[in-house]
């Protein structure tokens with residue numbers, strides 16, 4: 001057993017349903033080891049000056065947190081190794097973060113996050129900080145685990161919107177393009193697209209061809225020149241496009257030129273580009289909807305509640321056992337997973353993306369073997 005008496009917990013990167021259940025699981029299990037937990041606000045920013053108060057967390061404080069979406073601790077994309085100073089340069093303030101861990105009397109840190117947050121955890125671990133990671137991202141692109149918190153709820157949210165897009169699209173006879181988050185991984189787009197019965201699903205793992213998209217639309221909708229419709233055919237079509245998807249002759253579409261402290265551009269806009277191209281190159285009327293941050297919103301799904309509490313409890317056990325530099329990992333189909341610990345460093349630098357060979361039909365732009 002380790003001599004940990006007090007843990008700091010933080011949530012970094014994009015908020016995700018499942019984080020609050022994870023904190024509840026952590027606090028509950030930690031209390032069994034007589035370990036107290038302090039909530040650090042706003043991700044790694046919570047460890048930098050001016051040091052804000054921490055939030056003492058005990059069983060009564062977090063009792064209802066399993067039902068809360070987002071993160072009650074706040075989040076940020078702060079990278080203590082690359083903090084923007086007043087001169088606009090990025091400087092390393094990690095030593096300050098480490099000093100503050102000591103000032104706060106924290107014996108260990110539990111960091112809940114994706115590749116970026118856990119990348120910082122790994123570097124701090126190399127500098128001697130006892131850390132344990134909890135995997136979280138709606139993108140499900142983190143290696144070393146079959147589940148990341150937030151994915152199931154986002155899948156539910158996106159599926160609902162796809163379904164709701166049918167009535168306007170059907171009433172007006174549109175091609176409805178729906179742009180889904182996921183960064184460079186198409187998991188969310190693919191599985192929500194299948195669940196919501198989209199006709200085409202475009203993912204980052206396989207560059208698409210515009211001509212092929214038009215061809216699919218013609219096959220489905222027929223010739224609508226002069227608005228003469230074939231009553232035997234569907235009146236509309238739904239296309240799900242992942243924000244990181246791009247055409248064979250195109251490139252990633254970004255919101256602007258800026259990059260965050262981890263070097264990421266904000267992806268977004270491919271849906272609008274696609275809808276405009278469809279209108280310019282075919283006779284079909286098209287609309288696009290960028291689902292944006294509400295995809296990550298709302299209360300956690302049953303799976304995210306269960307997985308969050310299990311991940312949090314496992315992280316507390318890891319801390320109590322002195323298993324540092326590790327991330328909780330799930331193997332199997334959530335929530336009936338086997339949990340274990342993997343080295344955080346072993347999951348970094350290799351994104352978990354859709355296995356095209358296994359799941360994606362590159363001809364029909366859909367899930368393989370589903371007959372759509």
Ligand code: F6P
Nearest residue numbers: 014137138139181182183266267
């Ligand atoms: O990583 C989660 C995610 O929601 C991605 O799917 C998306 O590209 C990104 O975060 C959006 O970034 P931000 O929350 O900073 O706008």
